[in-house]
Amino acid sequence: MEVIQLHEAMVFLGRFPALAGVNLAVHTGEIIALQGANGAGKTTLLKLCAGLIPLDKGSGKVLGHDLDSEQKSIRRSVAMLGHTSGLYEDLTVDENILFWAQAAGLDRAAAYDRRDDAIQRMGIEERLRRLPVSRLSAGQKRRTSLASLAVRRPQLWLLDEPHSGLDQEGRESVDLFIKEAVKAGATVMIASHELDRINSLSPRVVTIAGGVVAGGEKQ
Amino acid sequence: MTQFFNDLFLVAMKDLRIEIRSRVIVNQVAPFAVLVLVLFGFALDADQRTLRLFAPGLFWVAILLCLLLAVQRSVSLEVINDSLLGLKMAGLSPSSIFLGKAMAVFVQMIFLELFLTGGVIIFYGTSIDDLALWIVSGLVAALALSATGTLYGALASGLEVRETLLPIxxxxxxxxxxxxxxxxxxxxxxxxxxxxxxxTGLLSLFALAALALGAMAYGVLVEE
Structure with a gap:
């Protein structure tokens, strides 16, 4: 099944064509890596697939939902990790993850179960659970962000520079998380500058340049 | 509908929990409010009779200044780490986010009103003659302030200069x-x-209009 289908997708930021006719198909269970220079359109492509910015021209579907008219349905099924953590600094790790589980519409009991499961999967240490997020390191915050998204059990993960600012251990835990998400049946699209890292993670690397898929797709 | 109210209370409780944890209202805004009352007293250089006469106006000006701080804080909670993106991705309705955030600001305003009422009684020597009117008008005004503040906070939230633009x-x-x-x-x-x-009746109309407009417009504002 095709999780993402884009046909001549165009997105304008003001008058600037951030995406200038992208054609892309991503299948269930794939890890697809996007590489390209700053401003090439990687983040815009991720945001488009998350239903966060409108498609100006062309057509596309994500998880079977139309990008033009069903953005809200797309958002509920997709998890996007951007450059920021999305966490509340004054809440503890436990409180943050529980909040995002309940925000996803889970009842209290299910939210607690999912929180504990996500914390275990992300390898968040017991001693960190009651600490406010403001006291965590960058790597611990990243793992907490991923856990707070994992409680929704999304079918599609969109990760924008997931390794940035992390030490070796943090990078490896993100890699492990990505592999486990795919094992569990999800699809992952990663935008990254770290070519070695994404080459080792993904057999499929797409180069974005000037808002288009600039050929050179490695399979 | 149940989900709507669940979401509303979830957002409100989250904001209030953060306030209780960070103590910004108690440790910063409330002392600021007292300072404003004291400075008004110095500025007017007046006896208690004059201060009593102007107490209602001075009280509400102090509350407005506190509202600005509370709304800035409410906005910054969602902006600092782009948590609003998460709320949108989680599928919460914009109306429930708006009403939840407005409810949290409302609770903070009630706390500040009670605190400052103590202030005007102590510093200005006022007393409450009509308790029912004092309670109802205080509640309705707090509702109008928190709904309008939350709406305009959302309007300014996407702008780089929101701290200075919001009061204007x-x-x-x-x-x-x-x-x-x-x-x-x-x-x-x-x-x-x-x-x-x-x-108080007029304040109620204003509060209802602000709540309705906010619930309808919040989605458009945060999407833009």
């Missing part, structure tokens, strides 16, 4: 609330023969 946008819109609440409090504190209930 918000204070003129809240002028009717300031006038109505001052008149109602004048009646409640026995400082004038004004019919405070009529002004």
């Amino acid at each position: 946008l918000l204070l003129p819109v809240l002028a009717p609330v300031l006038i109505g609440a001052t008149k109602a409090y004048s009646g409640a504190l026995g400082e004038s023969v004004t019919n405070g209930w009529q002004w």
Whole structure:
């Protein structure tokens, strides 16, 4: 099944064509890596697939939902990790993850179960659970962000520079998380500058340049 | 509908928990409010009779200044780590986010009103003549302030200069609330023969309009 289908997708930021006719198909269970220079359109492509910015021209579907008219349905099924953590600094790790589980519409009991499961999967240490997020390191915050998204059990993960600012251990835990998400049946699209890292993670690397898929797709 | 109210309370409780944890209202905004009351007293260089006469107006000006701080804080919670993106991705309705955030600001405003009422009683020597009017007008004015503040906070949230722009946008819109609440409090504190209930009625209309407009417009504002 095709999780993402884009046909001549165009997105304008003001008058600037951030995406200038992208054609892309991503299948269930794939890890697809996007590489390209700053401003090439990687983040815009991720945001488009998350239903966060409108498609100006062309057509596309994500998880079977139309990008033009069903953005809200797309958002509920997709998890996007951007450059920021999305966490509340004054809440503890436990409180943050529980909040995002309940925000996803889970009842209290299910939210607690999912929180504990996500914390275990992300390898968040017991001693960190009651600490406010403001006291965590960058790597611990990243793992907490991923856990707070994992409680929704999304079918599609969109990760924008997931390794940035992390030490070796943090990078490896993100890699492990990505592999486990795919094992569990999800699809992952990663935008990254770290070519070695994404080459080792993904057999499929797409180069974005000037808002288009600039050929050179490695399979 | 149940999900809507669940989401609303979830957002409100989250904001209030953060406030309780960070103690910004208790440790920063409340002392600021007391300072404003004291400075008004110095500036007017007046005896207690004059201060009692102006107490309702000074009280609500102090509350407006506190509202600006509370709304800035409410906005920054969602902006600092782009948590609003997460709320949108989680599928929460914009109306429930708006009403939840407005409810949290409302609770903070009630706390500040109680605190500052103690302040005007101690510093200005006022007393409450009409308890029912004092309670109802205080609640309705807090509702009008928190709904309008949350709406304008969302309007300014996407802008780089939101800290300086918010007061310029918000204070003129809240002028009717300031006038109505001052008149109602004048009646409640026995400082004038004004019919405070009529002004409370007008405040109620303003509060309802702000809540309805906010619930409808919030989605558009945060999407833009």
